[in-house]
Amino acid sequence: MTSTSQPDPSGQPAGRGGYAKGRAKRAEVIQATIVSIAESGFHGASLRDIAARAGISHAGLLHHFPTKAHLLMAVLEHRDDVDGVDLDEDVAQGVSFIEAMIGLAERNARRRPVVEAFTVLAAEATTPDHPAHAYFKIHYNEAIASATQSFRELKAAGRLRPEVDPEREGAQWIALMDGLQIQWLQSLAEPDGRPLDMAAELRYRLDAMLTTPSN
Amino acid sequence: MTSTSQPDPSGQPAGRGGYAKGRAKRAEVIQATIVSIAESGFHGASLRDIAARAGISHAGLLHHFPTKAHLLMAVLEHRDDVDGVDLDEDVAQGVSFIEAMIGLAERNARRRPVVEAFTVLAAEATTPDHPAHAYFKIHYNEAIASATQSFRELKAAGRLRPEVDPEREGAQWIALMDGLQIQWLQSLAEPDGRPLDMAAELRYRLDAMLTTPSN
DNA sequence: GTCTATATACCGATAGAC
DNA sequence: GTCTATCGGTATATAGAC
Numbered sequence: 001m002t003s004t005s006q007p008d009p010s011g012q013p014a015g016r017g018g019y020a021k022g023r024a025k026r027a028e029v030i031q032a033t034i035v036s037i038a039e040s041g042f043h044g045a046s047l048r049d050i051a052a053r054a055g056i057s058h059a060g061l062l063h064h065f066p067t068k069a070h071l072l073m074a075v076l077e078h079r080d081d082v083d084g085v086d087l088d089e090d091v092a093q094g095v096s097f098i099e100a101m102i103g104l105a106e107r108n109a110r111r112r113p114v115v116e117a118f119t120v121l122a123a124e125a126t127t128p129d130h131p132a133h134a135y136f137k138i139h140y141n142e143a144i145a146s147a148t149q150s151f152r153e154l155k156a157a158g159r160l161r162p163e164v165d166p167e168r169e170g171a172q173w174i175a176l177m178d179g180l181q182i183q184w185l186q187s188l189a190e191p192d193g194r195p196l197d198m199a200a201e202l203r204y205r206l207d208a209m210l211t212t213p214s215n
Numbered sequence: 216m217t218s219t220s221q222p223d224p225s226g227q228p229a230g231r232g233g234y235a236k237g238r239a240k241r242a243e244v245i246q247a248t249i250v251s252i253a254e255s256g257f258h259g260a261s262l263r264d265i266a267a268r269a270g271i272s273h274a275g276l277l278h279h280f281p282t283k284a285h286l287l288m289a290v291l292e293h294r295d296d297v298d299g300v301d302l303d304e305d306v307a308q309g310v311s312f313i314e315a316m317i318g319l320a321e322r323n324a325r326r327r328p329v330v331e332a333f334t335v336l337a338a339e340a341t342t343p344d345h346p347a348h349a350y351f352k353i354h355y356n357e358a359i360a361s362a363t364q365s366f367r368e369l370k371a372a373g374r375l376r377p378e379v380d381p382e383r384e385g386a387q388w389i390a391l392m393d394g395l396q397i398q399w400l401q402s403l404a405e406p407d408g409r410p411l412d413m414a415a416e417l418r419y420r421l422d423a424m425l426t427t428p429s430n
Numbered sequence: 431g432t433c434t435a436t437a438t439a440c441c442g443a444t445a446g447a448c
Numbered sequence: 449g450t451c452t453a454t455c456g457g458t459a460t461a462t463a464g465a466c
Contacts, residue, residue, distance in 0.1 A: 022449075025449080038342070040258055041258055041335075041339055044258030044259065046442085047441080047443090048440080048441080056450065056451090057451060057452080059450075059451065060449070060450045062443070063450070116341060116342070119338045120335070120341075123256075123334045123335040123339075126335075126404065127331070127404075128404045136401065144398075163423060164423070168416065168419050171411070172395075174394065175391055175393075175394025175398055176394055177394065178397055179392065179393035179394040180387075182390070183359075186341050189348065189352070201387060201390075204380065204387075240431085261459065262460065263458080271432065271433090272432070273460085273461090274432075275431070277460085277461070279431090281461090282461080283460070283461095
């Protein structure tokens, strides 16, 4: 045979693992969308700009994602998949959700466009008619619930100082992460001085609540 | 951070009480801009929508503010003036900056569009080429510096627990305020359940750091 | 100070060729 | 699967009448 690893150029099912080219282009478009939203927000990002970054026309993009809102949802779902894998891995190893969130902050410090995009989207999506509003409502409810539950467990294990209230700390932990992301992004825009260390800030906050140091 | 009075923004010397109508219309436009940015962000807000809310045409609006960016700057400066008056008042009465920020959170809970607009602007403006980028860089540096200094003073007065680090708490205090604003806005979009009490959350956080209850 | 009318550019989305 | 061409709409900004 001639070329060995030709992944179905015709765009047909091909039984097991078809649509390789289509899925690769979709992934490229999703990455381009994250960068564009990071720079301009959802309203400001244009399909033409995103398509150009992905190396296709904007009509070609709309073949993969029928509307701009569909594209946005694909970005959000993709992020859930990526983060979910890492968090599940940590939790499977017995790491508490709170500790896993510090790990997430560490990984985020290596993915600036993702943080930029989600920071602006979370702010935009507080308006009820934003296409990502429902997503962030669920996303935040779950994150706060998980953090709260984690603090409850730490409290039950006697690892939290007596005056610490798990019911408040869950929401405040998520709020702190969001606020630190804004400051981290701003610190990257300042040429002098080193960037904010989000994970170190979170570690400090957690240690301040623990009866014994975390590490 | 100019907390003093505006020297006639219309550009001409008001002399003996001139330009009253122009200034009133400018104020109306600024309020309309806040609402529009709150709903759509800066990129998504349109001059036609803003002008319609203020009861003029978009060309009439551009008579007062030559470009969209000029309009944005006017909004930011106006907010500095309004908040500056309240904060200066508190500080003049001997209230610490941290306590004054809790008061600000209380007032913000009665100004949803302002919080919406500034939450989305702060996120958008982390990109260096956003027209509000320079403003927020200064704004955050000042806010963090003031909060840090306030924590230093509390520490020196022996009112902070020994393990509390004033150098970290200033930035974390501002981060917490930002994150709570996002959650407060989201809580307003949920018909069930009562809204998040930002001031109560901050009071809890402060009390957790103090050797003696704050109030 | 505000308007109508317009210039110029870009938007999201569709149609149809290949 | 991707393209070119195009539709209908809206964007910021300007020109000039009143």
